[in-house]
Amino acid sequence: MTEAPDGEQLAGGMANAGAVYRRGGLVDRPASRNAAGVHAYLAALRDRGFDGAPVAAGLDGDGREQLTYVEGEVALPPFPAWAMTEDALVSVGRLLRRLHDAGAGVDIDPGAHWDRELADPAGGPVLCHNDVCPENVVFRGGRAVALIDFDLAAPGRPLWDVAMTARYWVPMLDPTSTAAQYPGGLDQLGRLRLLADAYGLTPAERAELPAVVEQATAAGRAFVERRVAGGDPGYVEAVARRAGWARWDRMQEWLVAHRNAYAAALTESPSP
Template sequence: MPRATEETPLTGGNVSAGVVRAGDTVRRPAGPWTPAVHALLSHLHAVGFRHAPRPLGIDERGREVLTFAPGVTPWAHRMDLLAPADRLAHVARLIRDYHDAVAEFTPPPDADWRPVIPVENPDIIAHHDLAPWNLVVDEPTDTWTIIDWDGAGPGTRLWDLAYAARGFVQLTANLAYQYQDRMAAARLRTFVDAYRLDECERRALVPLLVTRTRAMHDFLRDQAAQGNEPWATHWRTGHGDAWRSDAEYVERRTALWTTALLD
């Protein structure tokens, strides 16, 4: 594969070192997980799911090559992109489409995944980091692309969805992004309705909203204690506190979420 003559570093993520744009491609460090991730992305495109990068192989420097997704991430100061209810619902349908598309995926027998937090009794290959910072929206073409698949691996639909709800619905203690309780509950209902959860799944999701959020705090705490990067830096710079505060925020409103989803 020819090397592009000009490369532009891509920044903005928490784990984006070494990621560059070269023409219409993205080059990023490969690892033992890359063959499995490329098999996953190839499957998604083969079954018609076009909301993920397409893998293009490995370049002469050993980096994985993916198609570049133009647009912006609705994160930090762009969360207003997802404020309208129809756009929030669009994200939930996108996640449902992904989960349906991956349901028939058979991983390679030697697949080496690296999900951040392993899950018991997995039923799909989950993304594990479905969040505003991993969604690219190209408004001129109305193209929505989920990026950063390196952490994909065995998981469950509800584990993925609980994590996604925290970010996209904005179930957070951070006052800069927090909705009033009634609006937050309505947004959660919009999100879950669009994903099409049944009553049993809705009941299971409510406590999982807390469990999934707290799991990120515990993961960062444990990784920091072992000195593992980049997680130790994230812990030191307050990410663990943010996840703990969000878990407490969600837990205090368990009755509100239950009423919103089941009444």
């Protein structure tokens, strides 16, 4: 982070790098098309006692929004070991469950322009975050305390959000992709079960999760393909830097090859 004339510049994501600023207790950033709907949702979550997300403070006519700043640490790639501990993973699963439990009683505005690019194709009863990657989770004292960047939020099944989260936090990636961004020695199968336990998945949801992760990964690839086809420089550069589409091929082939192992880790009783 650097000091900018109009505030403290924050890292931002690929879509808004260099355009996010902190001014005191507020974050000023580009607004998404669904900003008004997200702002109403965040307010409803806070009314229901959920404190794990920022609160909207304004939406101006210049295409920017203001949100409360959430104090804490955010892990950026290559991800540090502190963000990938088992305690950190458990806290992410519990935070996601709290989000969904609070959101279950919130009416979703059918007229809002929810982004469909990473949305659950089946739709669903809650507003999913859809991008619970390490860069969008705020930690304090090694524990996940808040989710930020709801730009890709859209109605879906809670299990879709768990699948998206598992992709990043287990991570459900092939070894080459994992080694590029994550600390060594992560036990994929053990971490997948730990996330499911922390969230509180039912037996039926556990049985379904591996297939939903495959579906979510395909959605992620299609999202990147659209960005590259549209000439988005950040995504074009990222795909080129990460060996083209071979990385996505590896990830998808890995998920299919290990489908049964994932299912067993989720559904079988652990050894004493």
